[in-house]
Amino acid sequence: MGESKRARMRVIELDAANWRTVIGYYNALKDVLGSPEGHGSSINAFVDSMLYGGMNQIEPPYLIRLTGTSKCPPKLREEFDILADVIREAREWKKLHYGVDTEVVFEITP
Numbered sequence: 001m002g003e004s005k006r007a008r009m010r011v012i013e014l015d016a017a018n019w020r021t022v023i024g025y026y027n028a029l030k031d032v033l034g035s036p037e038g039h040g041s042s043i044n045a046f047v048d049s050m051l052y053g054g055m056n057q058i059e060p061p062y063l064i065r066l067t068g069t070s071k072c073p074p075k076l077r078e079e080f081d082i083l084a085d086v087i088r089e090a091r092e093w094k095k096l097h098y099g100v101d102t103e104v105v106f107e108i109t110p
Contacts, residue, residue, distance in 0.1 A: 010062040017068030022079050033058045047090045051102045061103030070110035
């Protein structure tokens with residue numbers, strides 16, 4: 001994605017430095033997105049709410065920037081990468097099959 005297009009996106013910054021569990025990560029993500037009570041804590045739940053919409057208070061386009069990730073346990077850092085990859089793949093699938101690109105981007109920094 002070009003810098004000019006990315007510059008127009010809402011940037012949501014999350015400091016992961018003090019996170020220790022996957023559920024803590026998912027809860028922080030739900031909080032920042034304004035997810036409703038009952039939103040699931042699975043990758044599929046995030047794909048549904050982020051890419052198909054109508055559920056969270058914050059709707060695309062947006063970039064989620066995770067900072068401080070080098071201070072997190074390895075299992076948690078792996079989860080960051082997995083969700084980022086799945087969102088990217090689901091976004092590509094949706095564009096291919098529906099002709100719609102839902103601009104949700106993860107940026108993971110140390």
